[in-house]
Amino acid sequence: MNGIDIMLPHYGDTSYLKTAVRSVIAQDDEHWHLTVVDDSVTDNGLPEWFDSLHDDRIHYQRNDHNLGINANFQKCLDLAERDFVVVMGSDDAMLPNYISTVRRTTARFPDADVVQAGVEVINSTGQVVRPLTDRVKRSLYAPDTTTPRVMGGEDLVVSLLRGNWTYFPSLCWRRESLKDLGFRPGLRVVLDLALMIDLVERGGQLAVVPDLCFQYRRHDASxxxxxxxxxxxxxxxxxxxxxxxxxxxxxxxxxxxxxxxxxxxxxxxxxxxxxxxxxxxxxxxxxxxxxxxxxxxxxxxx
The missing domain is CATH 1.10.287 (Helix Hairpins)
Structure with a gap:
């Protein structure tokens, strides 16, 4: 199925989630479908809020019981139907050009299995920040991302193992490329890096473009x-x-x-x-x- 599935596993702050959803609605390219998979254990009023949006492109569902991070992320992958899939963080935000940037990149690099576009880091209040962790990763471990490029093989794995410079919630994956792959059971923190390495190990390629289009939130509550x-x-x-x-x-x-x-x-x-x-x-x-x-x-x- 053509288009991009934005899968949004949720647990926690509803105000951040609403910000994330609004950022998807504000996209300048309409080739997307949003599915929110709520893993919360208490009533949070979200069903009524999603109903009030009156947007057929958005689907909300709540798990019968708490699955935990790994299983809920895997459920999001399993539910995806379109050609490409993003597993977005419920506290992150897309800039209006995210979908258009990714679609342009996949057209330019048709053999790429995953896309990493430009990301800026924001804090709990939405201000753009440059934490030491991100400065170190970008200066010491990340490759040159000022020009579009495709990476793969051992060189990419070495780069990621030295320091995972990708931002998982911003990655857009070719769904077919994840066939027979998934999040390794038991992992909660490095499940994204494990998935990327599994993909590259069997020949997958990562397209990197500098176009800024995503906001990744860092805060102590993560x-x-x-x-x-x-x-x-x-x-x-x-x-x-x-x-x-x-x-x-x-x-x-x-x-x-x-x-x-x-x-x-x-x-x-x-x-x-x-x-x-x-x-x-x-x-x-x-x-x-x-x-x-x-x-x-x-x-x-x-």
């Missing part, structure tokens, strides 16, 4: 931030990178295996969070962060 403060993020990342290193060695991508074992940006992230954990006397989290940053021993599971 899932990744809350897990990071507890050290849980790094326990998951540690196990993931070791598994990927083994897989990369098996297929002969030894540079990628080395990058996975180093997981440099993940270690640096742990170091950045360490002062906060120490200052707030989160001893257990601090120990996990130290182990992950310096790679001394395997993080202790909680």
């Amino acid at each position: 899932v990744s931030s809350s897990l990071a403060s507890l050290g849980g993020r790094f326990t998951e990342e540690h196990d993931f990178f070791l598994d990927i290193a083994t897989r990369m060695d098996r297929i002969g991508w030894h540079r990628a295996a080395k990058a996975a074992r180093m997981h440099l940006s993940s270690r640096l992230h742990a170091l950045l969070l360490l002062p906060g954990a120490v200052g707030s006397r989160q001893t257990a989290s601090a120990k996990v962060l130290i182990r992950h940053a310096f790679g001394t021993t395997k993080p202790v599971r909680k």
Whole structure:
């Protein structure tokens, strides 16, 4: 089916969700269909709000029970029907040219399996910011994105394992390319990176264009931030990178295996969070962060 499915898994703040939905409605290209999959556990008044929009391009559904991040994301992929699919964050926003930019890019690079267009970072109030994490990724790990290009193979995997410079909620995937793939069960933080590596490992290509068209929100209430403060993020990342290193060695991508074992940006992230954990006397989290940053021993599971 032609067009782009915007799949929006939701849990949490309804004001952010409404902002995200309004940003989709404001697109300058109408070749989209929005499906919101609500994983909330309490009544939030959203069914009535969506009914008030009177827009046949928007479909809202609520899960019978809480599925959790991974399963709800997978449900979004399973529900997609159109040629391309975006799994958008419910706290992010599209600029009006997102759909037109992606469609123009897929026409220019017909063999690309996924598109990463230009992204700016916003904070909890919607102001454009440049957090240290994003500045480091863009200056040290991201390739040159000032001109359109297509990437793939081991070079792309090495780049992503050094530091995942893509913004998952902004990625547009060719649905057919994800056939027989999906989010790895059990992952909550690196499920996006795992999906990308799985795709590239079997020959998938990423088209990168500089056109700014998406706003990615960073704030302390996000899932990744809350897990990071507890050290849980790094326990998951540690196990993931070791598994990927083994897989990369098996297929002969030894540079990628080395990058996975180093997981440099993940270690640096742990170091950045360490002062906060120490200052707030989160001893257990601090120990996990130290182990992950310096790679001394395997993080202790909680």
